[in-house]
Amino acid sequence: MATRAALPLLDATAHAARWIADYCAREHAGDVLCAQAHDPAWTAMFEELVAVAGDDLAHARERVQRHAEDIGTGFRVAGDSEERPWPVSPVPLLIGAPEWAGIAAGVRQRADLLETILADLYGEARLVARGLIPAALVAGSPYFLRPMAGLLPPGGFHLRFLAVDLGRGPTGEWRVLGDQLRAPAGAGYALENRLAVSRAMGGLQSRLNVERHAPFFAAFRDGLAAACRRVEPRIGLLTPGRYDPSYAEQAHLARYLGLLLVEGADLAVREDRLYVRTIGGLKRVDALWRRTDPRMLDPLAFDTHSRIGVPGLVDAMAAHEVVVANAPGVGVLESRAFGAFLPQLATRLLGEDLKLPNIATWWCGGPKEAAHVLDELDSLLIAPAFGSPPLGLPDGRPTLGAELTSEQRGALAADMARRPQDYVGQEIVRLSTMPAVDVQEGGGRALVARPFTLRVFAARDPDGGWRVLPGGFARIGEQADARASVMGEGNWSADVIVHGPSPVAPVSLLPPSDSIHVRRNPGTLPSRVADNFFWLGRYLERGEALLAAIRVMLGNSIEADAGAALAPATVGRLVGLVTGAGAGPHPASLKRADLVQLARTAMEAEDPQWSSVRAINALARGIGQGSRDRLSADMVRLLDAPVPSRGGLLDRAGSLQRRYAALSGLSAEHMGRTAAWRFHDLGRRVERAIAIARQVRAFGMAQASADDLSTLLELANSQISYRQRYLTGIARVPVVDLVALDPNNPRSLAFQIAAVCEHLRALPVLGDDGMDEPQQAQAAKLVAAISTATAGALDEEALDTVERRLFRLSELVAWRYFLHGADPLRATGLTLA
Missing domain, CATH: 3.30.1490 (Dna Ligase; domain 1)
Known part of the structure; x- marks a missing residue:
């Protein structure tokens, strides 16, 4: 590999030529790059890579990977509790337009053939009757779904989106390794690979006239819409949930295409129409892009044990009231055994040989x-x-x-x-190789040859024809063994660039700015999503309140250089606040060692019996992973960040506090004032109000000491406000008034309750009689109780009442807006739209 001293720093052409020459001197002619080493497109790509990396390929790999992580790309391996970053190679696979035209034509032909076979298998079954397809091949498949027999899907097609896995042989021929029909994954990863590579090598698009992805996704979305009965249909992407291996991809696709990301529990069928359960009642859904196992789709038609399906969905399909892509049952053709019969079927049904042969x-x-x-x-x-x-x-x-x-x-x-x-x-198929960046002995990086497969995607457009995504994505094997059978899923992916001689129009998925109707309605908010945002707010606020108590306990009673220690009675109350939250066991004493151990447990314990800051953050992170289609990448990144491990306890607590502050700032300044934000802030306000009521009860009652009152101000983050307002020293009544009753103090109990009431007034109601709903009435009672209270008379009984009413308010909010098992309709004031 050339060094920086060996070549002029800015001579990208010389660098690129040296990389290609060194690589092809080691690899065989069956490699994609070496077979096309004189193609100026490869030279241009490596010149762009030089501009990014200089002579340091490790930098190029890290930069592309960083862009992928910024986009939020991830995946989950079965059995893993955490997502992994999506691995992207900095070296894309280049395919010229003439070669790609042949691939695309073969994929379109294959898609037509598969659709024809499916129409027959679920229709008149003539192919089986004539012996062209063995009956055992159909009846023996777990993916042949008998309830779909005789059912013509809405729009007339079983297939609307499919993927074909291809392998390139050492001599350049492409062959089909398999078809993905049930719930094809990877189109979102292809899009994310393109975004990551484009951000790292911005000049590549114009230099190589790269075919864009946006027209393909626009055609697919418009094709779904064209099959619906309503002019402005509501389209959802049906996901199994955040534990699905490709959930991150699904969330990214839903956001990119403007689809509603829904789970089975979000949906209900009423009178053969499909609805999503929202905070405003039932809203009609016209089409679903299905990413769930078809056997789990409808427990009334398929697997009765399914907990992620939608009862009655097949009936809605039969009534042509909802389009489902792909229709259940298409997976019967995924069987490897069908590869033995497709060549003959192509000749019989299409009158021509397969353009892309099977293995x-x-x-x-x-x-x-x-x-x-x-x-x-x-x-x-x-x-x-x-x-x-x-x-x-x-x-x-x-x-x-x-x-x-x-x-x-x-x-x-x-x-x-x-x-x-x-x-x-x-x-046994042997594959071509392509260059990838790999770690070498001694820590260096070099281009190495690795086998690859190509996944290509096709989707129906509004006219019912097939559009093929120009490129797809490549999966790269980790080992040098070029047999497809041992490559598995591969450890890396690569962008696939289709390039040609003609400039490509800068097409975007977004319509022209003057052709779209201006809308300030942020869209539909499913009840499940509202529930997630509400509890995300509560968990973040709960963790911050617990961390504040830990920090006060650490900073004022343990560290020798932190000033005077608190009185034992005040420390005992702090301990009670921490243990009362279930964050740790009561210490044997109030000695330094015991308090340090309590603080460590309360902040970092992984034992599930303790509600530590770590455990609370894990709950918040889980909600964030399940709501990533509605959260910014910065917020998801902060939620996913691990618990700090460097420095002492106070240092780690400080790092966590700054993270909470960043999350609070993002929600306050970067979230649109939509219903989702209202539920998030509502959760924060309810949880903060509960915490303040407990803090005032612990440190602000009659006979409170100066240490108690100072601690209360510290926990309520109101020390500076008090000192600016009162210059004569600390006293109980003004402290309690500031922390509990002052409506202008953003950290006071009164402020939180007023904010709760404002949110509930702004959220939708089902009744049209103008009367308060139960949650609104409960908030009004709280406002009245706090606005008429006085600091001198505020006692434990009054604070207990406030806390009970806050818990009751939370229950009423959940009952009114969130999901409750199989209750889909909320019959009172039901809204159908």
């Missing part, structure tokens, strides 16, 4: 094919025919026949004799 496949449901697979075991890949793991394969996964032991071969042969239809044999 050679033998379904063992036929006796000749089963015998062939066993005879040629050493040269084939043995895989499940229907996805479900058969007994004869180690771990139930696709396995190279040559790697089976004699004992495993015997088990395979025995199970194939019992259930041959569960197996397929496939040729």
Whole structure:
């Protein structure tokens, strides 16, 4: 690899040429770059990479990865509790326009063929009757859904969005490795890869005339809308929830396309129409882009144990009142076994050969094919025919026949004799390689050759035709083994750039500014999302209040250089505030060591029995991950940040406090004043009011000492306000008035209750009689109680009453606006729109 001293600093062309020459001197001709080493497009791409990285490829990789993380790209591996950053290579895969035209034509032809087969399988079933498709291949598939037989999906199509996995052979030919039809993932990652690479290498778009992604997504969205009955339909993206491996991608797509991100619990069917449950009642949904397992989609039609489906959804489809993309049941064609029949079906149904050939496949449901697979075991890949793991394969996964032991071969042969239809044999495909940045011995970075597969996406446009996303995304294997069977999912991804000689119009997904109707209505707020925002506010405020008590306890009773220690009685009350919140056990004494241990437990304990700051933050982080389509990347990043680990307890507490302040600032200054913000702020105000009532009861009652009152001012963040207002010293009545009753103090109890009342007045109501709803009436009672109270007469009983009413108010808000199991309709004042 060239060093900075070896070449002129600004000679990007020389750098790029050296990188290409060094790489191709080590790699074989089957590599994509080496086969096209003289293509000026690759030179231009590496020149842009030089502009980003100089001669440091590690910098390029880190910069692209940082942009991906800024976008909020992530994914989850099954079994993981936390998301992982989406790995993006800084080196894109380049495909010229002529070569891409052939790929796109092959994908469109394949999509038409699959649609034709699906229409027959769920219609007249002539292909099975004529023997062109074995009946066992259909009936034996867990993804053939009988309730869909005879049902023509709204709009007339079973398929509206699909993905095709391709492999490029060493000599440049493209072949189909598999079809993704049930809930194809990855289009959002392709979009995010493009955004990350474009931000890092801004000049690439114009230099290579890169085909854009926006027209594809616009055509898909418009195609869904065109199939709906209403002129301005409401379209949702149905997600399994935040624990789905590709939830981050789904949230990004929903935000980018302007779709409503919904879960099954958000939806209800009434009189064969689909509705989303919102804070304003039921709102009609006209189309769903489904990312859930189709078998879980409707417990009345498919799996009765489903807890994530929508009862009655298939009936709504049958009534042509909701479009679902893709229709349930399309997954029957994902079976590897269909690869053995598609070439013949293409000839029969389309009158032409497949433009993108399948890899050679033998379904063992036929006796000749089963015998062939066993005879040629050493040269084939043995895989499940229907996805479900058969007994004869180690771990139930696709396995190279040559790697089976004699004992495993015997088990395979025995199970194939019992259930041959569960197996397929496939040729072992060798893949082309492409350059990737990798760690070398000694810590250096270099371009290395790695095998890759390409996922291409197609979607129906408003005319019912197929649009192919120009590029898709590449999955890069970690090891140098170029067999598709051992590459798995790959550890890295790469942007795929389709380039040509002609300039590309700067198309955006956004319509022209003068063609869209101005709207200040922020849109529909599902009840689940309102619930999330309310509790996000409560958790953040709860964590901040607990942290404040810990900091006061640490700063005034433990650190020798922090000034005079608090009196033992005041420290005891602080301890009671912390332990009363369930953050830790009561210490054996008020000695320094015991207090330090309590503070450490209350702030950082991972034991689930303690409601520590760490545990509260984890709850807030979970809500943030499930609401990322409505939160800024900065807020999600702060919520995801780990608990500080450097410095002493006070230093770590200070870091957490600054994080809480940043989150509060983002919500106050960057969130639009929508209903979502109101619920978030409402949660904050309710939780803060509860905390202040407890603090005043603990430190502001009769006989309170100067230390008690000072602590109360510290907990309420009102020390400066008090000192500016009162110059004669500290006294109980003015302290209690400032903290509890002053409506102009943003940290007072009165201020929080007034804000709660204002939010509830602004939120939608179901009744039209002009009367207060229960939550509004409860807030009005609180306002009256606080506005007529006096500091001198405020006692524990009055504060207890305020706290109970706040908890009751929270219950009433939840009952009015949030989801309650299977109660979808809220019959009183039901709104249908």
